[in-house]
Amino acid sequence: MSGNTMRWTPQDWPIACAMIPFAPVQDAGPAAWARDLGQVAAAGFDAVDPTDSWLRLADLDDAGRARFVAICRDLGLTVPAISTSRRSVIDPVQGDDHLAYCHRVIDCAADLGAGHVSFGLFGPLSDAQRAALWFWTEPGVTNPDDPATRALAVARIRDLGRHAADRGIQVALEMYEDTYLGTASDAVAFVTDVDLPSVRLNIDIGNLIRLHRPVQPWAEMIALCAPFAGYWHVKNYYRMTDPSGVILSHPAPMMGGTINWRAAINIALDLGFSSPFLVEHYGGDGLGVCAENRDYIRRILAQRRTLP
Template sequence: MKKPLYTRSNWPIAAAMINFPGVLPDGTRVFDQTAAEWAETLEDVVDAGFTELDPTDSWLRIADLSEARLQEFMDVVHSKGLTIPAISTSRNNLICPENGEANLAYAHRVIDTAAKIGATSVCFGFFGPLSDAQKQALWFWTVPNPPVSEDPEEWKLAVARTQELGDHAAKLGIEVALEMYEDSFLGTADSSVKFVQDVNRPNVGICADIGNLVRLHRPVEHWATMIDKIAPYAKYWHVKNYIRTEDAVTGAIMTAPAALEFGIINYRAAIRKAMEYGFNSPFLCEHYGGDGLSVAGTNRRYLRRILPRTRAQD
């Protein structure tokens, strides 16, 4: 059955759990918390105005929970009036030499878990853990990553593994979004489009997280040009925004996180462009710095305001 077109009243807009640590100050893993402790955290999500969340595996790897513990977690989710439309992975590079195969196996478990809990989207990437220098910086994106590999065999491996995941997901009615991220195979709009074209699976597209690029302290393509290129391939979309200023005389570039409606990316225009190509996937609200969850809640309200009241079926 064809999925109905979302409107502002029912569009899934999830809270990202990036603002919550996966390991608590006392060394306790969220993975090992009790249901009551999970519930306490999810109450914050509800209080921020959300009715959906993405567990985000930097907080909790639900794909690694036992069947009983997964059911326990979902009972907590539902008891708080929440649903999970999508599952994102973070920094589990599918082709890194050290643990790429393990990350691939984990990605398959994410797909299976998504199907079990009724999620319709998953998100994967080709970027790895933060370096020590990035962890120590105020904003980790101000410290460069290693340059993206130019080895054609690594590109082929990434394409093949994504095809494998896409085929698995398609059997379960799930879409795969690949996250745009600097110095990765999806580090520019052009490379992102080429990659998904090489994968050539209808359920595999781009997580159009251009916020990851406009925040860089280096020259980047204009956000609107990027959106024009990637809009036909947009799937599950991580949204966040940044203030960006460029000094044409000195070449200095500075950025800082901003609420969706106040940053350099015009999300009203960007989303409308994607909808011209049939975009009908969930959103994920992210924000770094300060009370990121509250800012994400503000971003959710902004999205509700700008999304269409109605949409005509094809």
């Protein structure tokens, strides 16, 4: 599958809220899930991605999953997708476990009627990253410059993609620094090597624009990656370069940061993009900024003459 089977309008295009503004609730129980999801609904969202840094939905038992579904239904929230975070299938210690987990995520998404999952090859935060104000200012885990490991990554993602196709699910691979999806050209090469219609790119270029190092201009990344776009995490950053060469970044609302999201989204739509969006934001009132970003995307969609 490559997108929605019926045309969405600007008003009902799925725009999910990420749960990264909330603390993990895996062991907190349904009352905590309902508290956080209630805030999402109160912010005007009708869709949520139960990001697994908040809740590993695929690891709940049948009763827990049914309770989660009931809470979402009562709040008027749909689940168009499930995103994973730091569950790399080539992690040197937990790669096999993460692969099995990602298969469970695919089955969970299919059982819930979610059409999309997002996987990445980025590893756990380092001690320095956890101690930093913004984790991306410190170096993290790097995928090895090793053809055999990259080939393993391709093979395992292809395995997931075949399973996803069998269950009617679309996989999106998240772009992230220092992974095999860490630049636009690397991401395109990787998804091309996987070579399955059920596997596309999550062109989360905000992950790259925020880096305190030279990066490719956002417009060039979009031009390369938009033809491969699937489920899409969107966020923005202010990016500043001092005359001395020092590069700094800070989270920004989508409309105000370095990336021109109106242009980026329109380029993707012109190429037939027809997957849900996920709005994210770090710092401050993350939920409030996500709600503003949702409304901004809807204005962009409404101002187009036609949609895919």
